Amino acid sequence: xxxxAAKYLGIWFLVMVIGAGLIYFSTGSSSTMSPxxxxxxxxxxxxxxxxxxxxxxxxxxxxxxSADCYDAAERALTVEAEQAxxxxxxxxxxxxxxxxxxxxxxxxxxxxxxxSAATPSAFSGLKPKWWLYWGLITVGGIIFxxxxxxxxxxxxxxxxxxxxxxxxxxIAFVILSWVAYWGGTKxxxxxxxQPSLPL
Amino acid sequence: xxxxxxxxxxxxxxxEAAVQLxxxxxxxxxxxxxxxxxxxxxxxxxxxxxxxxxxxxxxSAWRGPEGSHKLHGSExxxxxxTNIETIDGGSGLWVPDERSGSTLSSIFGAMQEDNYLFDAxxxxxxxxxxxxxxxxxxxxYRGRPHLGxxxxxxxxxxxxxxxxxxxxxxxxxxxxxxxxIMIAGSVFGGTGAxxxxxxxRIIRDRLREEKISSNVHIGGVLMLPYFGFPDxxxxxxxxxxxxxxxxxxxxxALRHYENMLSSQHIFDQLYLIGWSPFFVMDxxxxxxxxxxxxxxxxxxxxxxxxxxxxxAPAAPDAEGVQQINVSARANERAxxxxxxxxxxxxxxxxxxxxxxxxxxxxxxxxxWKAHLDDDSSRKAVHKQAxxxxxGLDQLDWQNNSPSENITxxxxxxxxxxxWCAAMEAYARKDANFTFNxxxxxxxxxxxxxxxxxxxxxxxxxxxxxxYAQFFESVVSKHGTSDDPMPDSAELADGLTEDxxxxxxxxxGSMIAALYxxxxxxxx
Numbered sequence: 001x002x003x004x005a006a007k008y009l010g011i012w013f014l015v016m017v018i019g020a021g022l023i024y025f026s027t028g029s030s031s032t033m034s035p036x037x038x039x040x041x042x043x044x045x046x047x048x049x050x051x052x053x054x055x056x057x058x059x060x061x062x063x064x065x066s067a068d069c070y071d072a073a074e075r076a077l078t079v080e081a082e083q084a085x086x087x088x089x090x091x092x093x094x095x096x097x098x099x100x101x102x103x104x105x106x107x108x109x110x111x112x113x114x115x116s117a118a119t120p121s122a123f124s125g126l127k128p129k130w131w132l133y134w135g136l137i138t139v140g141g142i143i144f145x146x147x148x149x150x151x152x153x154x155x156x157x158x159x160x161x162x163x164x165x166x167x168x169x170x171i172a173f174v175i176l177s178w179v180a181y182w183g184g185t186k187x188x189x190x191x192x193x194q195p196s197l198p199l
Numbered sequence: 200x201x202x203x204x205x206x207x208x209x210x211x212x213x214x215e216a217a218v219q220l221x222x223x224x225x226x227x228x229x230x231x232x233x234x235x236x237x238x239x240x241x242x243x244x245x246x247x248x249x250x251x252x253x254x255x256x257x258x259s260a261w262r263g264p265e266g267s268h269k270l271h272g273s274e275x276x277x278x279x280x281t282n283i284e285t286i287d288g289g290s291g292l293w294v295p296d297e298r299s300g301s302t303l304s305s306i307f308g309a310m311q312e313d314n315y316l317f318d319a320x321x322x323x324x325x326x327x328x329x330x331x332x333x334x335x336x337x338x339x340y341r342g343r344p345h346l347g348x349x350x351x352x353x354x355x356x357x358x359x360x361x362x363x364x365x366x367x368x369x370x371x372x373x374x375x376x377x378x379x380i381m382i383a384g385s386v387f388g389g390t391g392a393x394x395x396x397x398x399x400r401i402i403r404d405r406l407r408e409e410k411i412s413s414n415v416h417i418g419g420v421l422m423l424p425y426f427g428f429p430d431x432x433x434x435x436x437x438x439x440x441x442x443x444x445x446x447x448x449x450x451x452a453l454r455h456y457e458n459m460l461s462s463q464h465i466f467d468q469l470y471l472i473g474w475s476p477f478f479v480m481d482x483x484x485x486x487x488x489x490x491x492x493x494x495x496x497x498x499x500x501x502x503x504x505x506x507x508x509x510x511a512p513a514a515p516d517a518e519g520v521q522q523i524n525v526s527a528r529a530n531e532r533a534x535x536x537x538x539x540x541x542x543x544x545x546x547x548x549x550x551x552x553x554x555x556x557x558x559x560x561x562x563x564x565x566x567w568k569a570h571l572d573d574d575s576s577r578k579a580v581h582k583q584a585x586x587x588x589x590g591l592d593q594l595d596w597q598n599n600s601p602s603e604n605i606t607x608x609x610x611x612x613x614x615x616x617x618w619c620a621a622m623e624a625y626a627r628k629d630a631n632f633t634f635n636x637x638x639x640x641x642x643x644x645x646x647x648x649x650x651x652x653x654x655x656x657x658x659x660x661x662x663x664x665x666y667a668q669f670f671e672s673v674v675s676k677h678g679t680s681d682d683p684m685p686d687s688a689e690l691a692d693g694l695t696e697d698x699x700x701x702x703x704x705x706x707g708s709m710i711a712a713l714y715x716x717x718x719x720x721x722x
Binding site: 115119120123124 | 566570579580582583584585663666667670686687688690691692695696
């Protein structure tokens with residue numbers, strides 16, 4: 001039983017770490033933020049500091065030029081992007097506990113069933129449970145996507161990012177969860193009980 | 200060479216029992232089978248011949264030279280290992296006088312001055328129930344062994360494939376080989392009581408004629424009364440073997456044997472097997488096809504005696520040395536595995552292991568073969584690990600299907616289950632008797648005590664629940680303190696993880712796996 005759980009944990013960890021790496025290195029820069037957020041930081045720079053020392057123009061209260069304003073906005077946006085990445089990783093970590101828990105539960109159940117399974121129907125007897133947990137993982141992924149977009153639970157990081165990342169990351173997360181769940185249960189399930197898994 | 204000859208209906212049942220033991224791997228390497236019966240439509244004889252035919256065909260399918268689904272050797276799967284053939288290459292049956300309407304008078308023909316002696320020895324001309332000289336012999340000797348002895352002795356030299364084979368076997372010892380001839384019959388009834396000592400004496404006489412004094416051993420399994428039936432009604436055929444006369448006849452016969460064996464060396468080993476209390480049959484038939492009594496436990500004991508005779512070290516060849524063995528058990532009201540006669544150095548455990556393993560295999564076979572019966576069944580399981588581990592995905596199910604082999608094996612498995620079911624049913628019929636050997640009744644449709652000449656019907660296949668239940672309960676442990684037997688889940692593990700593809704061909708691999716993991720001990 002412990003061996004089965006450990007096998008699942010190993011596959012889950014491997015998949016999720018790879019996924020985490022992909023997400024981490026594809027976020028955290030100002031270019032990952034949505035145009036609306038970018039605009040919010042840059043709107044103060046419009047019409048300020050546009051003059052020059054020789055020709056006149058407009059300067060901000062501190063005497064900085066618009067270039068300085070945009071630089072400052074860029075820096076602030078970058079900070080915002082890094083915070084969003086942090087929230088994303090935190091979101092990703094919590095969300096990945098769902099396939100972890102359900103996968104370990106399945107690994108334990110299939111190992112226990114293996115001890116008494118004596119017939120072909122018993123070998124495939126846990127297939128409904130596998131699909132149930134798969135469904136729960138999918139539903140969990142959808143719920144976490146909603147949380148990321150429309151609530152302040154994770155500082156609505158998904159809403160702040162570009163559309164591609166705002167939806168792409170949750171979708172990738174669900175797919176990674178499926179891969180971790182299928183791969184982990186495949187390795188953790190005893191040979192005799194493999195008919196309980198799809199594919 | 201090992202030869203067994205069943206004399207009469209009971210002798211045929213002993214032969215059938217020997218064939219059933221051969222099915223499970225208990226038997227010599229080669230065995231020749233013969234039958235002696237004046238009543239060739241005798242139901243017991245016919246059933247024995249049916250079992251023999253099924254065995255021969257199944258063995259040919261699984262161990263013969265043709266085909267690609269084979270069992271090899273006997274190390275991990277000894278079933279059907281004995282090569283059994285009929286003694287004459289045909290039916291194996293010798294009918295002393297095959298002429299229709301044969302009578303003792305027609306056998307001896309006109310006797311001139313010997314007619315007075317004939318009249319003195321054999322009854323005639325009075326009431327029908329006492330008629331002997333002109334009694335039709337088509338349905339046997341009807342409990343009159345003196346008729347049978349005379350008829351058999353008169354016809355033994357008339358030339359037949361049966362006697363030619365025996366003579367040839369006797370002569371083969373000249374090349375250094377050993378011949379064991381086992382004669383099985385009953386001390387009651389007609390044909391067996393007549394033929395048993397007569398055949399043995401004829402064979403012993405032929406040995407003397409051929410001047411053979413070693414390497415030919417004659418054994419006998421003599422069944423004492425072990426079943427009873429009610430006397431026929433007054434308006435029925437009175438010329439039948441009566442139960443209340445059996446004991447008297449048997450007593451007289453045993454006295455005759457005592458005198459005979461004390462003065463002549465006929466048998467090298469003689470096994471006497473009886474039973475108390477009697478098994479009760481609820482009907483009685485004079486002969487022909489309806490004289491088809493169910494299998495009973497003493498016949499199984501007789502088969503263990505046959506096996507012991509064929510495989511035990513040779514008895515001393517000195518003239519006059521005869522071993523006489525009598526069956527017994529510890530408790531008259533119970534039968535357990537330790538009561539079964541030992542076959543080797545392991546006491547009765549070896550018998551329990553082989554018998555129990557085959558019964559468990561029978562349950563497993565009935566269950567697992569259903570998953571291979573047709574395309575749709577196979578399609579449902581063809582991706583499962585056990586299917587691939589047993590090499591079933593490599594078989595050409597269209598052009599080289601093992602279906603015929605499976606059918607042949609199914610027939611012998613059914614024969615074995617029916618045989619066990621009959622013995623069990625009649626043992627348990629006595630409420631005061633405890634039967635501690637096996638429990639196969641769940642796999643048959645029930646034994647009808649009112650129609651004992653009808654064989655029980657065996658289930659075609661088993662459901663998941665039935666299989667798990669029967670596999671684990673079909674045979675009792677040898678000793679109450681023995682470890683539990685492996686369950687069906689462990690068999691499934693074995694099918695998934697182990698393969699016998701290197702030892703057996705095609706479907707033989709899975710059959711060997713099923714058999715191996717049906718062991719009563721941990722594998």
